[in-house]
Amino acid sequence: MLMEVVELKKNYLSNLSLMRKNTAVVKAVDGVSFSVGRDEVVGIVGESGCGKSTLARQLVRLEVPTAGKIYFEGEDISLLKGTSLKNYIRSCQIIFQDSLSSLNPSLKIGDILKEPLVNHFKLSKQEIHRRIAYMLEKVKLGAGVLERFPQTLSGGELQRVNICRALLLTPRLLICDEIISSLDVSIQASILNLMKELKKEFGMSLIFISHDINVVRFISDRILVMKRGRIVEEIDNKNREYQVRHPYTKKLFQSLPVSHPDKRVV
Amino acid sequence: MIGLGFDKFLSRFVKHKAAVLCLFFVLAVIAGGIFAPWLAPNDPNKIELKLKLLGPGGQFPLGTDHLGRCILSRLLYGTRISLGSAFLVMSFSLTIGTAVGIFSAYRGGRIDNLLMRLCDIFLSFPSLVLVLVIIGVLGSGMVNVIIGMILVQWLWYVRIIRSLVLSIKERTFVSAAKVAGTSDMKIIFRHILPNVLPQLIVLSTLDLGSLILHFSGYSFLGFGVQPPTPEWGAMIEEGRRFIRSAPELMFYPGMLITLIVISFNLIGDALRDVLDESVT
Numbered sequence: 001m002l003m004e005v006v007e008l009k010k011n012y013l014s015n016l017s018l019m020r021k022n023t024a025v026v027k028a029v030d031g032v033s034f035s036v037g038r039d040e041v042v043g044i045v046g047e048s049g050c051g052k053s054t055l056a057r058q059l060v061r062l063e064v065p066t067a068g069k070i071y072f073e074g075e076d077i078s079l080l081k082g083t084s085l086k087n088y089i090r091s092c093q094i095i096f097q098d099s100l101s102s103l104n105p106s107l108k109i110g111d112i113l114k115e116p117l118v119n120h121f122k123l124s125k126q127e128i129h130r131r132i133a134y135m136l137e138k139v140k141l142g143a144g145v146l147e148r149f150p151q152t153l154s155g156g157e158l159q160r161v162n163i164c165r166a167l168l169l170t171p172r173l174l175i176c177d178e179i180i181s182s183l184d185v186s187i188q189a190s191i192l193n194l195m196k197e198l199k200k201e202f203g204m205s206l207i208f209i210s211h212d213i214n215v216v217r218f219i220s221d222r223i224l225v226m227k228r229g230r231i232v233e234e235i236d237n238k239n240r241e242y243q244v245r246h247p248y249t250k251k252l253f254q255s256l257p258v259s260h261p262d263k264r265v266v
Numbered sequence: 267m268i269g270l271g272f273d274k275f276l277s278r279f280v281k282h283k284a285a286v287l288c289l290f291f292v293l294a295v296i297a298g299g300i301f302a303p304w305l306a307p308n309d310p311n312k313i314e315l316k317l318k319l320l321g322p323g324g325q326f327p328l329g330t331d332h333l334g335r336c337i338l339s340r341l342l343y344g345t346r347i348s349l350g351s352a353f354l355v356m357s358f359s360l361t362i363g364t365a366v367g368i369f370s371a372y373r374g375g376r377i378d379n380l381l382m383r384l385c386d387i388f389l390s391f392p393s394l395v396l397v398l399v400i401i402g403v404l405g406s407g408m409v410n411v412i413i414g415m416i417l418v419q420w421l422w423y424v425r426i427i428r429s430l431v432l433s434i435k436e437r438t439f440v441s442a443a444k445v446a447g448t449s450d451m452k453i454i455f456r457h458i459l460p461n462v463l464p465q466l467i468v469l470s471t472l473d474l475g476s477l478i479l480h481f482s483g484y485s486f487l488g489f490g491v492q493p494p495t496p497e498w499g500a501m502i503e504e505g506r507r508f509i510r511s512a513p514e515l516m517f518y519p520g521m522l523i524t525l526i527v528i529s530f531n532l533i534g535d536a537l538r539d540v541l542d543e544s545v546t
Contacts, residue, residue, distance in 0.1 A: 086447050094445055101438040106460040119447035125321050165446065 001071075002173055002205050003036040003092075008068035008078075010054050028054040029139060029231035032069070036173065041199065041206040043237070044222030045213050045252065051229040052209045053097075056177040059130075059207070061085060072173075090120050093166035097178035099158035103150035109161055110146035116169050121228045139194065140166045156187035160194070165170070167198065174199075175207045182216065192219060213252050225249045278540045285536030287298040288529035295526060299345030308336035310343040310496045319512050331501075331506055331515055334413025340496035341518060347497045348470070349526075351408065351490075355415045356470055362416070364466070368385065369455055370424065371431035385421050391481075393418045401489050419473075426469060432461040435445050464541040472534035475527035482523055490506040 004169065027166040029051045034040050046052050054175065057063045059070060067187060070078045072258040077088045097103045103112055113132050115121055123131070133143060139160040150158060159179060180188040195218060199206055210216050216223055223235040225248065244250055268288040280286055298305060307327060310382040314334035322329045328337040370378045388396065400414035434440065435458065443457050482499025493504070498519040505515025 010272075012383050057441070060445055063446060071537040089445055089447055096438045096442065098438050100443045104443070104461070106437045115443065115448060119452075162442070165442070169446075200407075 002040075002073060003037070004071040005059070006033050006069045006071070008055070008058060008070065009033045009066045010051075010058055010063060011066045027229050029058065029065075032226075032229070032231055033226055034231060036205050036207060039203060039205060040222065041208060041220045043216035043223045044207065044209045044226055045216045045223060046211065046213055046226035049125075050226045052211075052226055053177055055226075056094060056104070056175050056186055056207070056209055058177055060089060060092055062094075086120075086163065090169050091172040092175070093169055093173075094175040094177060095159070095162050095166050095169040095179045097181055097183060099155055099162055099179075100150060102162050105150055107149075109148055110144065110149065112150075112161070113146070113165055113168065116165060120169060122228070135164045135168050138198065139150065140168065155183050158184060159191055162228050163191075163194070163198070167202065170202065171204060173205045173207065175209070178208045178211070181212070183209065188215070195219065214256060225252065275540060278543060279318065279536060282532075282536035282539065285488075285532045290530045291525065292529050292533070295345055295522070298342050299349055302339075302342040302346060306336070306339035306342045307352060308339045310339040311334060311494045312336075313494075319508070328518060329514065331504065332512070335494075337515070337518055341498070341522060344519065345406070345498040346500060347491060347495065348478055348499070350480060351412050351481050352474055353475050355412055355419060355481070356406060356474055358416045358425055359419035360466065360470055363420040364418070364427050364459075367424045367427030368431050368458065371428040371435060371448070372454060372458070378428075381424070385424055388418075388421050389405075389425070389532045397484070401484075406489040406492075408491050408495075412479065412483045415477070415484075419477070423469075427466070428466055431458055432456050434461050447521055464537075468534055468538045468541065471530055473533075475530035478530075479523065479527055482519075 008029055009027070011030055012028055013024070032055060034042070034049075035120075036108065044052055051250040054063060058065050061080065065078050072088060072092060077085070081187055103109070110132070112126055113135075114156075117131060132146070134144060136145070141157060141160050142166065145153060145157065145161065150161075150248070153161065162177075162179070178257065180191050182192065194210075195197050195206065204255050206219070208216060208219050217237060220237050223237050224231045225233040225235065225246065226249050233244060233249045235242060235244060235249070242253065245251060307325065311333060314330075315530050317326075317334040320326055320330040326336045326338070328341070331337055331340070361441055366381065370381045396411075396418045397411070397414040398416055401410055404410040404413065430467040440453060440457055443453050448456070482497070482502070482507060483496050485499030486503045488503065490498045493500065502516050502523075503517070505512070508515050
């Protein structure tokens with residue numbers, strides 16, 4: 001077991017004021033438990049606003065959980081601080097939905113890619129260049145992008161840069177938060193295939209978050225269906241036989257466009 | 267600057283012809299102030315009552331004032347104080363304001379809330395009144411006026427910079443930098459500051475004009491520069507008594523202040539246009 005999440009919760013106080021007491025509480029993540037095995041791809045599917053992204057941000061500690069535990073290789077990381085948090089983040093990376101906004105517009109791609117290496121390792125300049133060049137090749141980008149600014153690249157290229165940045169730290173677990181939803185369909189497919197390849201090559205686990213059940217079905221070993229901050233159903237995706245029980249999941253599957261009406265899965 | 271090379275920035279800026287003209291004018295005035303000892307034809311403080319209120323020409327290119335002092339020399343030396351004090355107030359209040367604003371926005375929570383309410387309290391007074399109170403406590407004089415202006419001005423920058431930083435802080439690249447293991451200090455200096463810098467430059471250019479105007483105003487009221495030191499606002503005040511017989515005593519420094527303020531505004535507008543273009 002690589003990661004185990006136990007009863008994770010995140011509440012937001014909707015009203016921060018000096019005078020009044022905080023009243024309304026928004027439960028973004030409301031008691032989520034699941035696990036991720038070594039070399040496993042876990043897909044999380046759900047409508048927008050169901051807490052997928054908050055969950056993802058908690059897993060890399062961009063948000064501090066309100067309650068619950070996150071175990072990574074047996075160690076509770078939900079309350080880590082300082083150096084130990086930094087070390088954990090090195091083995092658990094995240095890629096975000098908005099590929100352009102994920103890159104600082106005032107820095108060149110080359111400088112952006114150097115950042116994780118400089119932060120975590122003491123490497124010579126040549127070694128940094130060598131590693132970046134190696135990883136750029138893996139995500140199928142030319143060395144020409146290094147001298148360019150983010151806003152001059154296409155959506156697909158940008159997301160490859162983001163993947164490259166995450167992989168430079170050779171994480172054990174990579175969280176992909178809607179990484180293809182802002183791309184057009186032809187590029188979506190190429191990025192998905194790239195993720196499959198990279199997963200095999202680097203032997204890492206993936207948490208793949210999307211609102212599109214088709215995408216999640218394509219890449220995942222196991223699918224978690226999320227609704228209103230809770231996981232309502234867990235589906236084994238290995239043999240592609242679906243026995244879904246929860247009405248929400250049924251709806252999700254029914255919403256899929258199929259090539260022929262007789263081919264509906266549920 | 268937001269992924270805009272310097273040459274590209276320059277080529278866009280020169281399209282704003284009025285602003286380029288203003289920039290040259292401002293640079294010329296600044297150069298005049300810096301090189302005043304070599305450029306000034308006469309000693310700015312030398313009183314020669316026999317030569318008072320002379321017209322332009324000869325030894326005195328712009329004539330003399332009511333004490334027989336060379337107006338051109340006084341204007342040149344006055345640049346040092348009028349512009350210098352504005353730059354001084356700007357750089358100090360901008361530095362303090364940026365530091366506090368970034369800290370407040372980045373920390374968030376209770377400290378942020380407290381700082382902002384403090385700002386609200388001070389900003390609810392007109393700045394003229396606040397500066398006069400500070401001068402009242404410290405006593406009049408150029409240094410005290412500058413201190414007073416800094417104490418009032420930085421509060422404005424805290425607010426503006428805080429809101430700029432808040433919008434940048436929520437962008438995904440800050441989260442991405444955190445996940446890449448970047449320390450808070452590095453995030454501030456590498457990721458946040460460079461992205462608010464363009465707006466800061468525009469803001470400070472636009473504000474320089476009003477600071478010059480304010481400082482001259484305090485001198486005009488008799489709080490700032492004390493005679494015989496040459497300063498534009500003080501020169502207007504001295505010339506006020508001779509407005510009927512020698513209006514040029516007020517005209518020259520008044521015109522200079524007007525032109526400088528307009529110039530800074532036009533340059534600021536052009537900078538904003540150029541930087542807006544680069545964002546979209």
